[in-house]
Amino acid sequence: MALLTIDVGGTTIKYASFENGELAHKGAVDTPNQLADFYKVLTKIKTDMAEKVDLTGVAMSLPGAVSKSDGVIYGASAIPYIHNFPIKPVLEASFELPVSMENDANCAALAEVAYGAGKDYQDLLFFVIGTGIGGSVVLDRKIRHGAHLMGGEFGFMLMRDHTLSTDSSPVQMAGRYNLKNGTNVSGQEVFALAENGDSEAKVVVDTLFDSLARAIFNLQYALDPEIVLLGGGISQADFLIPKLQKALEKVYQQVEIATIMPKIAVCHFQNDANLIGAAADFIAEN
Structure with missing residues (x-):
């Protein structure tokens, strides 16, 4: 028996079957522009997958503040029609199967906890470094969503006059460089x-x-994780850990009473993280 695992993104819906810790039958379709078509696309994905494997449930990774208590996806995303109503019972009726839903960053974290770089740890922080800074707080190997479903929104942290997302997103870093120099280069080029x-x-x-190091240092002493995992496109760069380690050491030296240097590492999974983590979330719930 297998799960259908689905990763809903702003432009693409990825899907696969998941059984015995492995993905198979992977595919992708364009994300529809309206809700009715969204349901139709998902139902077809499930029908087609059910011809290949026996399905026991559907595990979903979604953007936004996913509330497990009432099946609502709060907040906002590039897919506005999925938000702010009880979508989970509609999905379960469409699929005729049990459904689990979790935020996409949290799914990526759960993939690492279950099968990746976080599998040997109980408490960890997970950073997603992209157009902004997102992430997850994992305590006792469980996502801590927070009272307002804002757990892990590290990008809101103020670093001097800017948020962490403004300072430490490679995309926004490139934007600042381009604005000052009249250029049009990417973060990688910067x-x-x-x-x-x-x-x-x-x-x-x-x-x-510097700002990323300060944020990690502060969170180390606020939440005391065993490890901080780094994801997003920059996590594939060879220079990330050495440069961030050097910045952390500089911050550490500024606090004379500090005794703990944060442990950092890059994530194991990349493109399939959300699919794997959604499946891990379903398994944990059921």
Whole structure:
């Protein structure tokens, strides 16, 4: 028996079967523009998958503040029609199967906890570094959603005059560089420019790592995790851990009474993290 696991994104819906810790029958379709078509697409995915494997349930990774208590996806995302009404019972009726729902960043964290870089830890923090900074708080191997479903929204943290997302997102870092220099380069190109001696690039890159290090250091002493895992596109860069470790050591030296250096590592999973984590979430619930 297998699960159907679905990762709903702003432009693409990815799906696969999940059995014995492995994904199979992977596919993807465009995300529809309206709710009725969304239901039709999902129902077809389930019908087609049911011809290949025996399904016991549907595990879903979704954007927004997913409330497990009432089956509502609060907040906002690139898919506005899925928000602010009880969507879970409608999905269960459409699929004719039990459904689990979890936020996409939390699913990525659960993949690491169940099968990846976090499998040997009880308490950890998970950072997603992309167009903004998101993440998850995991305590006792469970997601801590918080009283307002805002657990893990690290990007809202204020770092001097800006949020962490403003300072430490490679996309927003590139935006600041471009605004000052009249250029149109990517975050990856800004990192390369800094490495080649561009002084303006070095300033924004140093700010990215300094603010990220301060955030991790502060959270280490607020929540005391065993490890902090880093995900997002930048996590594939060889320079991430060395540069962030150096920035952390600099912050650590500023606090004379500090005795704990945060332990950091990159995530194991990349593109399939949300699919795997959604399945782990379903298994934990059932």
